[in-house]
Amino acid sequence: MQIINFSEQNSLISIYIREIRDITIQNDRLRFRRNIERIGEIMAYEISKQLAYKTISVNTPLDVADANIPDEEIVIATILRAGLPFHHGMLNYFDGAENAFVSAYRKYKETGHQSFDIHIEYIASPSIEGKTLILTDPMLATGSSMELTYRALLTKGNPSKIHIATIIASQQAIDYCKMHFPEDKTTIWAAAIDPGLNESSYIVPGIGDAGDLAYGAKV
Numbered sequence: 001m002q003i004i005n006f007s008e009q010n011s012l013i014s015i016y017i018r019e020i021r022d023i024t025i026q027n028d029r030l031r032f033r034r035n036i037e038r039i040g041e042i043m044a045y046e047i048s049k050q051l052a053y054k055t056i057s058v059n060t061p062l063d064v065a066d067a068n069i070p071d072e073e074i075v076i077a078t079i080l081r082a083g084l085p086f087h088h089g090m091l092n093y094f095d096g097a098e099n100a101f102v103s104a105y106r107k108y109k110e111t112g113h114q115s116f117d118i119h120i121e122y123i124a125s126p127s128i129e130g131k132t133l134i135l136t137d138p139m140l141a142t143g144s145s146m147e148l149t150y151r152a153l154l155t156k157g158n159p160s161k162i163h164i165a166t167i168i169a170s171q172q173a174i175d176y177c178k179m180h181f182p183e184d185k186t187t188i189w190a191a192a193i194d195p196g197l198n199e200s201s202y203i204v205p206g207i208g209d210a211g212d213l214a215y216g217a218k219v
């Protein structure tokens with residue numbers, strides 16, 4: 001399984017990650033969502049370099065030219081709700097992709113946010129049989145939401161390739177995904193990989209609650 005950690009090299013992504021993390025900047029929701037979207041755009045471009053391509057002919061006003069276009073059918077899947085701006089960024093670049101949406105959220109069992117189950121209640125997806133599945137979620141904390149989403153999507157077919165795209169992953173979630181996704185056809189793309197999780201399974205240092213930062217607190 002290939003793991004690509006963008007924080008190992010400096011790029012524009014470092015600026016956007018800084019703004020997403022910084023408590024003096026991250027509460028500007030418009031900027032927060034747009035930064036996530038921008039990372040989605042850059043990541044889509046990086047993923048596009050790993051696709052298979054075929055050559056077609058196009059008629060220009062003057063002659064015929066060769067053009068290389070992806071030879072893979074792409075489905076971009078996201079996990080509601082924090083995944084939406086990230087998904088949108090990917091879709092800005094893979095504008096011809098099909099789309100899948102899965103709701104996975106933490107249902108806390110008690111106050112104190114210590115103990116929770118992950119609930120999946122909604123899935124809207126095309127067939128993913130033989131296609132390239134890009135799973136997008138800005139936070140990969142324990143990795144459970146990503147795994148359960150993947151399992152839910154397997155009811156729609158077996159993808160030929162899987163790209164897990166995230167903004168911040170914990171090292172624990174990377175190790176978890178290595179155990180629960182097919183080794184030979186999965187690549188993980190992370191803008192940053194953080195060392196820890198706190199007792200509420202939030203990534204440390206992380207960013208806080210991505211869904212709340214993007215869309216406001218929920219009750």
Ligand SMILES: O=P(O)(O)OC[C@H]1O[C@H](OP(=O)(O)OP(=O)(O)O)[C@H](O)[C@@H]1O
Nearest residue numbers: 081082105106140141142143144145211
């Ligand atoms: O790796 P995990 O431990 O499963 O945690 C990560 C999940 O938590 C966040 O969603 P959240 O449950 O906060 O829902 P929200 O998008 O509605 O805020 C995030 O977007 C992931 O889906």
Ligand SMILES: O=c1cc[nH]c(=O)[nH]1
Nearest residue numbers: 141202203208209210
């Ligand atoms: O750190 C975390 C973990 C789960 N969900 C988030 O939004 N942030």
Ligand SMILES: [Mg+2]
Nearest residue numbers: 209210211212
């Ligand atoms: Mg949340």
